Structure formats: C-alpha cells, structure tokens
C-alpha cells in the first residue's frame with residue numbers, strides 16, 4: 001500500500017522539477033539563440049556594409065538597424081515608444097540611456113536616428129562578427145580601465161561629431177545594471193555634450209524585471225516601454241556645469257524610469273540592491 005502511495009508521489013515531485021528545468025531551458029535557449037542569431041546577422045551585414053561604404057562608416061548603421069529590427073519577434077518582445085517628436089532635432093546630439101542588458105540593442109535599433117553611432121567598451125571589438133560589425137558601424141571604443149585614454153577618445157569624438165555631423169549614443173551608467181533602479185551616472189557623456197555644445201536627448205528603457213531576470217534564469221515574453229524625453233540644451237555651458245547637468249539629467253531619467261516601469265509588486269523576484 002505505502003509503495004503505491006510513494007509511486008504516486010514521484011510524478012508530483014517531478015512536476016516542479018520539470019517546471020524549473022523548462023524555465024531554465026527557455027532562458028538558456030533564448031539567450032543562446034539571441035547571441036547566435038546576432039552573430040549570423042552580423043556575418044550577413046559585414047559584406048553589405050563593405051559594399052555600401054567601403055569600410056568603417058556611420059551610414060552602415062542603417063544596414064545594421066534594418067537587419068536587427070525583426071529579432072524582437074523571435075524573443076517575444078514588444079516595444080512601446082513615446083516621445084518620437086523629441087528626436088526630430090536637427091544636427092548632432094548625444095543620446096543618453098539606461099543600460100540593463102545586451103537586449104538594449106533591440107530597443108536602440110527601434111528608435112536609432114540617422115547618423116547615430118555609440119560609445120562602447122573596447123572589449124566588444126573582440127566579439128567575433130558582432131565586434132567587426134560594431135567597428136564597421138563607426139562605434140567609438142573606449143578603455144574604461146584607463147580614464148585618461150577614455151577622456152582623450154571622447155574629446156576626439158566631440159570634434160568628429162561636429163565635423164561629420166554625427167550623433168552619439170552613450171550609456172552614462174557605464175555598465176549593465178539590473179538592480180531595478182538606475183546607477184549613478186558617470187560624467188563622460190556630459191563632458192562630451194558640453195565640449196561639442198550639442199543637446200542631450202535622454203531615452204529611458206522601462207525595467208526588464210517583469211520578464212527578464214538574469215540571476216533567476218527567467219526570460220518570458222514582455223513589453224518594453226521606451227520613453228524619449230525632451231532635449232536638454234548645453235549651449236553656453238562650460239566644464240564647471242558638468243555636475244549640475246549630470247544631476248539634472250539623472251533626475252529626469254530616474255522619474256521617467258519609475259513612471260514607465262512595471263511596479264515591483266507586478267514584477268517577479270525580489271529587488272536586490
């Protein structure tokens with residue numbers, strides 16, 4: 001009799017195990033697919049970019065953008081964009097946005113304006129075909145471990161922005177962050193905008209915590225809200241104004257982040273600060 005009861009318990013115990021493994025399986029499957037598919041797309045994009053521009057050129061971002069736009073459907077992600085009108089600014093500007101994961105590339109490509117490239121850590125150049133496509137797309141690589149090098153590269157970028165009419169996308173948190181809030185901003189983006197005397201356009205991604213949890217190995221379908229905020233002018237500002245500009249930008253982005261992110265009670269998992 002006891003044996004029969006025990007036998008019945010086996011499938012009951014297996015159900016949570018299966019659920020856990022399928023959740024973990026889906027997480028790794030989607031992550032693997034994302035990386036592998038991006039590498040393949042980059043392989044397709046490389047010859048197209050070389051044919052289009054003959055080498056490293058910000059115009060290649062059009063090719064990259066058009067090839068990346070469909071990837072969200074495979075991952076079950078939707079984007080809701082607001083504030084499009086704020087991107088209708090002529091000439092160069094610096095876009096600043098929060099950075100939660102490599103998935104941010106999908107949102108970035110949803111709204112990427114023409115002649116806009118990014119500032120990224122130099123390690124990205126070694127990411128195989130993706131690294132090469134980043135280089136061909138004109139991405140400016142910085143060494144985060146050497147402040148003086150990074151400052152020099154960004155000062156050079158301020159000049160190039162004006163000479164070649166280029167827009168730059170910077171992640172002022174300086175690293176990926178999924179703690180359910182924004183990290184304090186580093187100053188590079190604000191020095192850059194002031195040196196070039198161009199406006200800043202803040203863009204806020206809502207929290208991914210309701211569908212994507214790296215530590216908990218969860219990757220469900222979900223909607224990402226992208227809010228483009230009004231530009232912040234820097235005309236007439238000097239390096240003395242960097243801290244104030246940085247604080248103002250942080251405050252508007254932080255409020256927008258809290259406003260558009262699903263509430264913590266709706267999101268899964270605890271907040272880990």
Ligand SMILES: CCCCCC/C=C\CCCCCCCCCC(=O)SCCNC(=O)CCNC(=O)[C@H](O)C(C)(C)COP(=O)(O)OP(=O)(O)OC[C@H]1O[C@@H](n2cnc3c(N)ncnc32)[C@H](O)[C@@H]1OP(=O)(O)O
Nearest residue numbers: 041042045067120121147150151154174186187188189191
């Ligand atoms: C077709 C298919 C293809 C598919 C695949 C490809 C798809 C798409 C391709 C595109 C993908 C691109 C995605 C790219 C994402 C990459 C994201 C990243 O890599 S994030 C990491 C790199 N980014 C950053 O770090 C930017 C933000 N960081 C900064 O701005 C930092 O300030 C710094 C890196 C410039 C320096 O950092 P740090 O060494 O930590 O020093 P700080 O404490 O910030 O500053 C020290 C003092 O220096 C002053 N400062 C800073 N910058 C400048 C400057 N430019 N000029 C002058 N002075 C500067 C700062 O004010 C500090 O001084 P203080 O007196 O204390 O104020």
Ligand SMILES: CCCCCCCC/C=C\CCCCCCCC(=O)OC[C@@H](O)COP(=O)(O)O
Nearest residue numbers: 034035038101102105126127128130174175176
């Ligand atoms: C042969 C080498 C194989 C390497 C494979 C890696 C390839 C990555 C492939 C696909 C992902 C496509 C999106 C690429 C853009 C990702 C940018 C990114 O998110 O970089 C992380 C950086 O912001 C912050 O890094 P840290 O959290 O500070 O560290």
